[in-house]
Amino acid sequence: MDEEQLPGSLKEAIDAFRRYLEGERARSEHTVRAYLADVRSLLAFAVQEGVSQLGQLQLGTLRRWLGAQSEAGMARSTLARRAATARSFTQWAMREELIAVDPAIRLQAPKREKSLPGVLQQQQISRMVTSLDDAAADGGAMAVRNRAIVELLYATGIRVGELADLDIDDLDPDRRTLRVLGKGNKERTVPFGVPAAVAVDDWLRRGRPAVVTGKSGPALFLGVRGNRIDPRQVRSVVEELLHALGDTSATGPHALRHSAATHLLDGGADLRAVQEILGHSSLATTQIYTHVSVDRLRKSYQQAHPRA
Structure with a gap:
């Protein structure tokens, strides 16, 4: 689902989250893109489950979102990153009083695989x-x-x-x-x-x-x-x-x-x-x-x- 197809309030939340990342958090352009891609994926999945307002997000939806990606073969490291993004997003939404309860507070993701980076001799x-x-x-x-x-x-x-x-x-x-x-x-x-x-x-x-x-x-x-x-x-x-x-x-x-x-x-x-x-x-x-x-x-x- 394209971002333009999301309900207006969800699009506004994405824009506000972007401003927060770029301003208060001073994240790099690459990091902001990654965060927003994860949030768009989450909200698109949530809309398919009938969510139209940010306050309707529930822990079950977040877990099913990660589960669907796991079944599709997504790496554990990517799942862990997406879970972290979801927690950051909902924590921010709580501070901004866009939601009354943080649905991601008990969200867990698989532990990251321990991998050694590629090194040249x-x-x-x-x-x-x-x-x-x-x-x-x-x-x-x-x-x-x-x-x-x-x-x-x-x-x-x-x-x-x-x-x-x-x-x-x-x-x-x-x-x-x-x-x-x-x-x-x-x-x-x-x-x-x-x-x-x-x-x-x-x-x-x-x-x-x-x-x-x-x-x-x-x-x-x-x-x-x-x-x-x-x-x-x-x-x-x-x-x-x-x-x-x-x-x-x-x-x-x-x-x-x-x-x-x-x-x-x-x-x-x-x-x-x-x-x-x-x-x-x-x-x-x-x-x-x-x-x-x-x-x-x-x-x-x-x-x-x-x-x-």
Whole structure:
């Protein structure tokens, strides 16, 4: 069911929830889209069950909504996220006095599957960077840009949205640090190494000037038409490079973030330092990378020790 087919009061609730997420909660554009997609799914299901007002939502409807998706084969991690969205939505509706009773207060979802993120080996990173170096040496501005993007993503572990939002002034080339505005508008400073510094400097000297226009503004990375780069363009660049490797199951730009965190820990970095670099609000989120490192260590041990 399309949102336009929802009763007017439900559409108004969705719009108000969006303003709350964008304003008071300062959620990213990507997060807002995900939240609203989940809420639309819930309300469309509820309407099919005869609900026309938000106050008519009941726990049974929420459970049947999740159950229908589970039967359709939806992953437990997605179900858990949708249940969390439903709870956030009804809690907000209670505060706004749109409903008198919170129907999701006892809503439970299946526990998330424990999965380790895709991580590239260091030699795979080297192969990727070598291909980018070759392309930048012989290619145009976009090849120079792509090398700078990948070097910076891997060097800093920042998110794609954070990279797309970077301005030139966010760079401190002398200290080799980056000012990043993360989730919840929390600012952090992230260091980067010499290879990333060289690649970004090359982009600023001979790549960016070739595509900059009057509408480019202070954006660090630009698209082919001179606008600030879109996160989707970054994802496309990285996806193509990962596919070209041919020997990895890692997908998407987050693979570079996962790899940066894992390689830092493999190299002896402190867990709290990695937490700060990645911009995680909870240390528990960062700890998954210790599992990745231990898993890699175990595999190395089994391959190398004669009595493994």
